[in-house]
Amino acid sequence: MKLTAIKRWTAAAHPGFNAVVHRELVRIFSRRIYLLMVLILPLVSFAVLAAIFSTGSPRHLPIAVYDADNTDFSRRLVRLLDAAPTLHVAQQVTDLKEGKALILSGASYALVVLPRGLERDRFRGHGAQVTSFYNNQSMTAGSIVNRGIRDTLKAVSAELDQQSRQQRGETSAAAAPHAEPIIVESRALFNPYLNYLYFLAGALMPTMLQIFIIVVSVYAVGVEMKEGSARDWLDTAGGSPWRAVAGKLAPYTVGFLCVGLLMNSYLFLWLKLPLRGSVTLIAMATVLLVLSYQAVALLIVAATANLRISLSTAAIYAAPAFAFAGITFPVMAMPLSGKIWGGLLPLSYYLIILLDQGMRGAPVSVSLPALAAMCGFVVVIPALAVPRLGRLMVDEQQWGKR
Amino acid sequence: MKEFMRVWREEYRNIFGDKGVLMIFFGAIFFYSIFYPLPYAKEVLKDAPLAVVDLDHSSLSRQLTRMVDAHESAKVAAQAASQLEAEQLFFARKVHGILIIPHDFERTILRKEQSSVAVYSDASYFLLYQQVMTGVAVASGTLSAGIEIKRMQAGGFSEAQAKQLRDPLQLVAVALFNPSGGYASYVVPAVLVMILQQTLLIGIGMLSGTAREDGQQSSNTPLPQGQLFPQGAGTGYGTVIAHVLGKSAAYFSLYLFNAAYYFIVLPRLYNFPQRSNALDLALLVLPFLLAVIFLGLSLAKLFRHREASMLALMFTSLPALFLAGFSWPKESIPAWLRGVSYLLPSTAGTDGLLRINQMGASLQDVRFDVLVLWGLVDLYFFMACFSIKRFTK
Numbered sequence: 162m163k164l165t166a167i168k169r170w171t172a173a174a175h176p177g178f179n180a181v182v183h184r185e186l187v188r189i190f191s192r193r194i195y196l197l198m199v200l201i202l203p204l205v206s207f208a209v210l211a212a213i214f215s216t217g218s219p220r221h222l223p224i225a226v227y228d229a230d231n232t233d234f235s236r237r238l239v240r241l242l243d244a245a246p247t248l249h250v251a252q253q254v255t256d257l258k259e260g261k262a263l264i265l266s267g268a269s270y271a272l273v274v275l276p277r278g279l280e281r282d283r284f285r286g287h288g289a290q291v292t293s294f295y296n297n298q299s300m301t302a303g304s305i306v307n308r309g310i311r312d313t314l315k316a317v318s319a320e321l322d323q324q325s326r327q328q329r330g331e332t333s334a335a336a337a338p339h340a341e342p343i344i345v346e347s348r349a350l351f352n353p354y355l356n357y358l359y360f361l362a363g364a365l366m367p368t369m370l371q372i373f374i375i376v377v378s379v380y381a382v383g384v385e386m387k388e389g390s391a392r393d394w395l396d397t398a399g400g401s402p403w404r405a406v407a408g409k410l411a412p413y414t415v416g417f418l419c420v421g422l423l424m425n426s427y428l429f430l431w432l433k434l435p436l437r438g439s440v441t442l443i444a445m446a447t448v449l450l451v452l453s454y455q456a457v458a459l460l461i462v463a464a465t466a467n468l469r470i471s472l473s474t475a476a477i478y479a480a481p482a483f484a485f486a487g488i489t490f491p492v493m494a495m496p497l498s499g500k501i502w503g504g505l506l507p508l509s510y511y512l513i514i515l516l517d518q519g520m521r522g523a524p525v526s527v528s529l530p531a532l533a534a535m536c537g538f539v540v541v542i543p544a545l546a547v548p549r550l551g552r553l554m555v556d557e558q559q560w561g562k563r
Numbered sequence: 564m565k566e567f568m569r570v571w572r573e574e575y576r577n578i579f580g581d582k583g584v585l586m587i588f589f590g591a592i593f594f595y596s597i598f599y600p601l602p603y604a605k606e607v608l609k610d611a612p613l614a615v616v617d618l619d620h621s622s623l624s625r626q627l628t629r630m631v632d633a634h635e636s637a638k639v640a641a642q643a644a645s646q647l648e649a650e651q652l653f654f655a656r657k658v659h660g661i662l663i664i665p666h667d668f669e670r671t672i673l674r675k676e677q678s679s680v681a682v683y684s685d686a687s688y689f690l691l692y693q694q695v696m697t698g699v700a701v702a703s704g705t706l707s708a709g710i711e712i713k714r715m716q717a718g719g720f721s722e723a724q725a726k727q728l729r730d731p732l733q734l735v736a737v738a739l740f741n742p743s744g745g746y747a748s749y750v751v752p753a754v755l756v757m758i759l760q761q762t763l764l765i766g767i768g769m770l771s772g773t774a775r776e777d778g779q780q781s782s783n784t785p786l787p788q789g790q791l792f793p794q795g796a797g798t799g800y801g802t803v804i805a806h807v808l809g810k811s812a813a814y815f816s817l818y819l820f821n822a823a824y825y826f827i828v829l830p831r832l833y834n835f836p837q838r839s840n841a842l843d844l845a846l847l848v849l850p851f852l853l854a855v856i857f858l859g860l861s862l863a864k865l866f867r868h869r870e871a872s873m874l875a876l877m878f879t880s881l882p883a884l885f886l887a888g889f890s891w892p893k894e895s896i897p898a899w900l901r902g903v904s905y906l907l908p909s910t911a912g913t914d915g916l917l918r919i920n921q922m923g924a925s926l927q928d929v930r931f932d933v934l935v936l937w938g939l940v941d942l943y944f945f946m947a948c949f950s951i952k953r954f955t956k
Contacts, residue, residue, distance in 0.1 A: 198874060209882045212900050219895040264739065265924035266931070267914065270892075288727035291734050298740035298836075298921050300749045302892040304693075307736055318732040325728065342672050343627075343707040344679040345700055349686035350653075357891070360689055365881065372878045380874060469583045469769075472873045477594065480877060484602050490746050491608060491691055499602040520687050523654040 176399035181408025184397050185381075189412060195377070199416040203373045207427060210365050214358040222306050223251035225260045225269040234280035238291075241317065242273065247309035264296050270306045271295035283321065351435065351520040359434050359520065364488040364512055366424050371454050371508050372479045374417050378458030379475045381409060382550070383468035391554040402551030406543070410455050421447040429519065437522025446514040446532060453507035453538035454479075459546040466553050482508045510534045566802055570809025577770055578813065583869070587766040592821050595758050596829055603747035611694035612640035613660035613684075614649040621669035623706075627680070630702035631662060637698025659685040660695030672710060690746075740836060740922045748835045752921055753889040755825045756913045760855050761880050763818060767859030768872020775867050803952045807944065811856045818856075822848050826920055838923030846926055847915045850936035854908035857943030864950045887913035911935040 189195040226242065228235050243250040251269055254260040260272035274292045282289040293310050297303040319341075352359050385391040398405035425443060429436045436443075457478065462471045484490070485503040492503055503509045510531040517523040517531075578584050615631070617624050632639040640658050643649035649661045663681040665671075671678035680703060684695040708729065715725035741748045826844060830837040866872045885891055886904040893901060893914075904910045915932030918924035926933060 194871065194874065202875075202878065206878055206882055209900070210885070213882070213885050213891060213896055215897060216895045219892045222892060222894060262928060265918060265922055265928040267893075267918065267929075283731060288730070289732050291732065292737065293734060294737045294739050296740060296922075297738035297742065297744060298749065298917060299889065299892065300741065300744060300746075301890050302894075303738070304744075305892075307738075311734055311736065314732055314734045318730050321731040322729060325731065341707050342675075342677060342710045343703045344677055345703050346679045346681045347696060347699075348681065348683045349692060350683050352686035355686055355689070355692075357689075360687070361885075361891075365885075369878060369881060372881075376874055376877055380870065384870075469870055469873075470586075472870050473583075473586060473591070476873065476877050477591075477598070480880060481595075481599055483881065484599065484750075487602075488688065489690065490603055490750075491688055493612075494605050494608040495602045496604045499604070502601070516687050517654075521654070527654045 176397055178398070178404045178408045178411075180397045180399075181394070181405055182411055184394070185409050185412050188381075195381075198373060198377045198380075199413060200420065203370060203420050204423065206369045207366050207424060210369070211358075211362055211427070211432060214362055217356045217358050218354065219302060219305055219357075220246055221249035222247055222302055222309075223249050223269045224271040224273060224306055224310070225252040225254050225263045226250050226273045226275065227254050227257060227260050228275045229277045230275050230279040232280040234283060235275040238275060238314075238317065241313050242310065245309045245313050247305050248313070260294075264294065270299065270302050271310065273310060351522075358432060360488075362432060363428055363434055363515060363519065364486065365483065366428060367450065367511055367515065368483045368486070368508060370417070370421060370424060371450065371482060371506075371511075373420075374413075374451055374454040375458050375461075375475045375479045376472065377413055377417075378410060378455045379461055379471045380468070381413060382406075382459065382462045383471045386462070386466060386553060387468040395551075395554040402547050402554060405554070406459060406547055406550065410459075414451055414455065417451045418448065421451060435520045435522075436518075437520065438518030438528075439525050440518075442514060442518045442525060442528055442532070446511050446518075446528075446535065449532070449535035449539060450507055450511045453535055453542070456539055456542035456546070457507070459550060460542050463546040463549040463553065478506075479508075482506050485509070486512050488512060507535055507538050564805070566805040567809045567812070570806050571812045574770075574810045574813035577773075578766075578817070581770070581773065583773075584766050584769055587762050587769065588817060588821075591762050592758065592824070596755070596825065599754055599758070600747050600751045600833055603745075603750060606745035606747050607743060608690050608694055608746075609635050610638035611636060611660065611691050611698065612658045613637055613662055613682075613695050613698070614641040614643045614652050614658040615639050616643045616646055616649050616661060616663045618666040619664050619668040623669040623672065624664045627664060627703060627706055628662075630706055631698050634698040634702050636694040636701075653683075653685070659688065659691040660699070662699055675714070745835075747833060748921070750890070751833065752830065752835060752917055753887060753913050754884065755829065756851075756916050757880055757884050757887070757909055759818065759821060759825060759852075760883075760907075760909045760912065761876060763814065763852075763855045764859045764862065765872045765876050767814065767856070767863050768866045768876065769869055771860075771863035772866040772869040772871050775864075776869055800948070800952075803948050806951055807857070807860060807947045810860065811853070814856045814859075815852055818852050819848075822852065826916065830920065836921050839920045840925065843919050843924075843926040844916075847912075847919055847929065847933060847936070850933060850940050851908055851912040851916070854912075854936050854939040854943055857940060857947045858908060860947035861943050861950050883907050883909050886910055889913055889917060905935055906939070908936060908939055911939075 224242070226239050228239055239250055239253070242248050252263055254263065254272070257272070257274070260269075260274075263269040264272060272294045274294075276290065276292070279289050279291070291314060293307070295303050295307045295310070349355055385394050394409070395402065395405050398408060425447060428434045458475065461474045461478070465471045465474060485499060485506060486509045487495070487503055492500055495503065513531045514528045517528045578588065613631070615628050617628060628639055631637055637660070641649075641652055643652060643661075646661070646663065649658070652658045653661060661683040665678065665680070668678050668680070680699075682696065682699045684692045686692045711729050712722060712725040715728065716722060720728065738744065826848065863872075866875070886896065886900070886907065887910050888896065896904070911932040915929040915936070918929050918932075919926070
């Protein structure tokens with residue numbers, strides 16, 4: 162859109178909220194950084210994250226096998242391992258050292274050792290033993306590979322057990338139930354296929370969004386102090402710091418709500434994350450997410466009165482939020498200080514609501530405390546920040562600092 | 564050479580004269596080293612809470628409940644009378660799993676038939692899911708094996724024979740490098756590499772943005788004016804190269820200390836597994852830092868304001884972290900994206916550093932990463948020279 166068109170479109174004669182909105186729109190369209198940070202980069206980063214996890218769950222992870230037995234039985238085991246959906250026997254090695262090197266270089270996540278005498282031990286009824294070494298530094302891949310190897314061998318073991326029972330004279334029908342007196346029927350609630358895309362994308366995209374919201378808000382407010390235009394800003398608002406702040410942030414609120422809407426459509430409509438609860442509640446939480454981070458941004462600028470320090474503070478506050486929000490490593494296992502810090506991030510509450518009302522389909526009442534906490538940010542923090550910000554706007558000594 | 568030394572000294576002056584840059588280069592490095600590992604301080608998640616709905620009320624069902632509770636990964640936080648009550652506890656996040664023991668559990672097993680217990684676990688939090696599942700699976704497996712071995716002993720087998728018979732193909736699984744599955748040992752070393760890269764890029768961008776704001780009058784003039792060089796050295800390639808190398812020497816010398824703090828001191832402080840050979844570590848850190856610095860200098864001229872680099876780079880950390888392949892396996896990232904991700908020094912850097920420092924790999928084992936990093940050093944060196952030359956004309 163042409164700058165002049167914007168100017169004409171939003172032109173407001175009298176100082177006040179509308180005039181500040183007008184002034185801000187002119188500022189937004191005169192520097193490309195705003196458009197980039199409010200719309201383009203958030204959407205690009207969502208797309209990159211979705212692309213990373215687009216396979217859903219890891220499959221065909223490479224492992225190496227050292228088959229020292231080299232019999233029909235051991236070769237069958239190798240074939241079965243390769244057939245497991247999560248595994249791919251990428252290499253057959255001829256000694257342990259070679260296998261270890263493959264793990265160290267990253268060409269394989271595990272080494273399965275089928276020892277000499279494996280088939281013989283099995284026929285004699287001695288316990289035959291297979292050893293696997295798996296890379297647990299790469300914990301996600303390591304545990305998936307370990308589970309794949311374990312399940313494959315367990316199936317073979319159960320089959321052998323049944324065979325030997327039959328040989329001992331038990332009929333097949335009688336032999337089967339003996340194998341395991343207790344069966345565990347497990348259900349993965351909410352995310353039955355353990356899809357990582359559902360698990361991570363739903364948390365990572367809001368995490369990205371909160372970084373953009375706080376950084377843009379801090380910049381938009383802080384730059385007025387740095388460039389000494391705060392007085393003009395306040396005058397446009399007719400002298401009211403509340404109107405000045407509201408008029409300035411309103412265009413960004415609208416912009417980020419659009420991005421938030423796109424994000425949720427992307428998550429629930431395009432990536433097909435389960436949406437089992439209240440859409441209204443998710444929408445309300447998204448509005449509160451934008452407003453609460455804008456509020457925190459005001460507080461940061463009011464407290465530091467310096468654009469650069471404000472941005473650094475915002476970075477410290479919002480950049481590590483993912484670790485503290487408790488999605489990957491649960492809050493209950495964090496030390497008290499970690500729990501407190503997580504509680505000071507609106508993101509933590511937003512993700513709870515998103516999970517409750519999205520994947521979990523929890524009753525609305527369950528999400529109300531989290532919603533109330535987010536309202537708390539929106540009400541309390543501006544009350545602390547705006548009066549001080551008002552004083553800074555007229556305090557010329559605070560300007561030009563960088 | 565004289566020009567190189569001059570730029571080097573001048574860049575030191577720029578860095579140490581700028582509180583903002585100091586805060587990034589040293590303040591952030593120190594702060595994050597304490598702050599980032601904080602949530603993972605306990606390393607592993609123990610006692611994931613679950614509710615038991617015991618419809619059997621038999622001695623065997625109580626034994627199973629006790630065994631689940633005794634397993635370190637789970638704990639029985641509530642005995643629920645009905646499935647509905649357990650569900651409420653679940654939605655209130657008081658428990659993250661439900662174990663349902665059917666009402667004829669003991670009788671069925673005494674009749675030598677199979678009985679199944681149901682376990683519902685919270686897959687919206689993968690770590691909790693895993694711990695609940697492990698607790699229930701291990702407890703019921705142990706109980707199950709005990710029952711069966713007793714039966715076989717009754718049938719005349721010795722205990723050892725019975726064990727072999729019921730599991731004729733045993734698996735011994737050995738977890739390498741991070742045997743206890745510590746979460747901090749898994750996440751933090753990779754995050755540290757990312758912090759080094761991002762602070763360097765932002766700091767270099769800030770220095771350059773400041774110079775742009777100050778214009779040609781500042782002490783940080785991109786290239787010397789003619790009169791400074793009476794012999795007419797001008798802005799030839801020699802001067803540009805001296806310029807890039809001089810600045811880089813300043814950053815590199817400072818970040819060597821940061822790298823030593825992050826890769827040698829911190830792992831010891833936090834008791835991460837550390838198995839590196841110092842020379843191999845140094846030979847990987849060298850191209851990593853150089854690639855990041857040259858990348859920083861190539862990008863620097865994009866930033867016209869002091870804060871612009873922070874604005875533009877802060878959000879890249881998270882996607883870059885997941886592109887590095889330490890958590891999401893690199894094989895599962897789409898090939899095109901994986902190719903593009905190698906343009907970030909952190910991709911090969913994280914992989915190589917984790918392998919050398921945490922897994923004890925040799926430089927030979929990570930030669931692919933080293934090769935990629937040196938490739939980036941070359942690429943970004945030319946880009947940095949080009950970028951500086953273009954903007955000084």
